[in-house]
Amino acid sequence: MKKIYCVEDDESVRELVIYALQSSGFEAHGFINSEDFFPAIKESLPDLVLLDIMLPGISGIDILNELRKMPQTEHLPVIMLTARGSEYDKITGLDSGADDYVTKPFGVMELIARIKAVLRRSNKITTTSVSDNNDLVAGNGLLKLNYDFHKVYVNNDEVVLTLKEFELLYYLLKNKNIVISRDKIMDEVWDYNYAAETRTVDVHIKTLRHKLGPASKLIETIRGVGYKIVD
Missing domain, CATH: 1.10.10.10 (Winged helix-like DNA-binding domain superfamily/Winged helix DNA-binding domain)
Structure with a gap:
């Protein structure tokens, strides 16, 4: 079972995402901010991270930069959750090493499809001869x-x-x-x-x-x- 971590400070969005992931056969865990997220990463690595850009304290971009610096997470698949129409956030996220982004508000089925696509691509990269x-x-x-x-x-x-x-x-x-x-x-x-x-x-x-x-x-x-x- 693939494990997904979702870092999102909006409780309603976070709970919706976790419910959708679990209903789709994933193991899912939600975190409000970096203080909750990084200890969990050190304890157990997920297969993919959903990361909101606008977070209290350390931003999603800063969290992504930290993930890309650490050897154990430098290739960890990350999908950024961005505000609609914010091209600057999208480009900044991609330039920092995000694998994809999803704009809010998003449909649950779309989000699940994007997650599965990134996981498939990640698997292809690691298994290519x-x-x-x-x-x-x-x-x-x-x-x-x-x-x-x-x-x-x-x-x-x-x-x-x-x-x-x-x-x-x-x-x-x-x-x-x-x-x-x-x-x-x-x-x-x-x-x-x-x-x-x-x-x-x-x-x-x-x-x-x-x-x-x-x-x-x-x-x-x-x-x-x-x-x-x-x-």
């Missing part, structure tokens, strides 16, 4: 990706990406010079087909371009369709 993957290159060597070691280089300088940014770049590079729709990217990278949330792709592309610097020009936007990596 090293021998099945090779280095991918674009821009005459300007951009390089090594899947085996989860490394990305621009002009031979390493660029640090979040897990989801890495998966997105890997998928685009595997399909170099092919236009990929937002829906297809959602389905393949997030393992979740939900047209209303294709904005997730756009936000990740934005943070990815920022981190890739001079190699960002290799990611082309195809208006009304999606994206492609050009060589």
Whole structure:
């Protein structure tokens, strides 16, 4: 049984999420703030964390940054719960290492689907055979990706990406010079087909371009369709 921790200070939201998770076959535990959450993490690691950004005391972003610093939790799947329309929070969360985000108010079935999708993707990453993957290159060597070691280089300088940014770049590079729709990217990278949330792709592309610097020009936007990596 997968274990989920939910850090949410709104009691009604927290209880709803815990009930929905337990009804869906998960072991679920709720926490009000970082003071309750971190001792629980040290005692027993969950399989995924739902983390509200707006928390009393230490914010959800600060909690996420701490999780990414600790070896035992640096790859722990995290979904951020953000306010509707707050793109700054979404980008900040993704840039800090969140695997996905869900905007409030959200539907319970949507939340469960997003959790299952992140867990599936996380499992695929840990079980992928090293021998099945090779280095991918674009821009005459300007951009390089090594899947085996989860490394990305621009002009031979390493660029640090979040897990989801890495998966997105890997998928685009595997399909170099092919236009990929937002829906297809959602389905393949997030393992979740939900047209209303294709904005997730756009936000990740934005943070990815920022981190890739001079190699960002290799990611082309195809208006009304999606994206492609050009060589």
